[in-house]
Amino acid sequence: MLRAIIIDDELIGINTLKVLIEKHTQGIKIVATATEPEKGITAIDDYKPEVVFLDISMPKMSGFELLEKVNHKNFKLVFTTAHQEYAIKAIKNGVYDYLLKPIDIEELKICINKILEESPLKEIQKKHTTGLIELSVKDGIIFIKPQDVIRLEASGSYTVFYLINNVKHIASKNLKEFEPMLDPNLFYRCHQSHIINLQKVEKMVSADGLFARMSDDSMPEIGKKNKEFFLEKLKNI
CATH class of the missing domain: 2.40.50.1020 (LytTr DNA-binding domain)
Structure with missing residues (x-):
């Protein structure tokens, strides 16, 4: 199971996405959430997740600025935002996927299924099913x-x-x-x-x-x- 973190300055945004993931997808476990960018940075570096759902537009620090400050960078980045104009900049910053709010369940499923299919953990799990x-x-x-x-x-x-x-x-x-x-x-x-x-x-x-x-x-x-x-x-x- 892949570990994921949600960072969004609005608690309702975190809770909504968390419920959607838990109800409609498999293979992803939310291990931490943060409404403050600094706490989000700490969570990423402490938990070292495989997936990060990150809001772009936050008052204290943008999602782009947050990414520059994390040490652990080996994760799939999914931007979540209500502002479609950030799409081009997000793509240039190496974002894995981009979900517009309000988040569509089918788009979320497609995003997570794609992450799971490309996950190195999938190969590790196959290798260790019967391996010594x-x-x-x-x-x-x-x-x-x-x-x-x-x-x-x-x-x-x-x-x-x-x-x-x-x-x-x-x-x-x-x-x-x-x-x-x-x-x-x-x-x-x-x-x-x-x-x-x-x-x-x-x-x-x-x-x-x-x-x-x-x-x-x-x-x-x-x-x-x-x-x-x-x-x-x-x-x-």
Whole structure:
């Protein structure tokens, strides 16, 4: 499922688009919204969404100005506006699609279906339906089933894989390199140092922070800014 953010200075605009997406489309999850451009910039850089629905005409900062200030730029940009005269400028700024308000349901469906068809996550999900995970370890190469993995933990330039039956492997790649190899519907990077198998989460624990109790009784930490998205991911398992 692709993560999306809606940025619009009018709350009614956000709520309307959110309802339309949730009622009439599939494959898109709204993970954050913002009525203020600065908060929108923070949301984009924190959540790193695959899709951003952005209003062009906002009083404090235009959508074009906002785009110049974000660090994370790897997303499909869909402008939403009531002003058709912005269309040419939007196209020149590399906008993926352009929705005029009031938003037409059929145009929204076409837009989202096109995004989903071109999404790299679609290929990743296909690849990991039956695929094994290849690990380069000290004495050779091994292959493990994704469903046997409980969690991954960063250890310098290495990654420790914790599997069922108390099996542990140390792989000669860092955590960042493994992240795109894993099925995003099954695995979630809950912290800078941890990737967990969502199907192995047994309980959430609040004790001087937020932790996930896993099936092996380990408790990797959940980053504060990841809490809301983590809960949404669990609901979809």
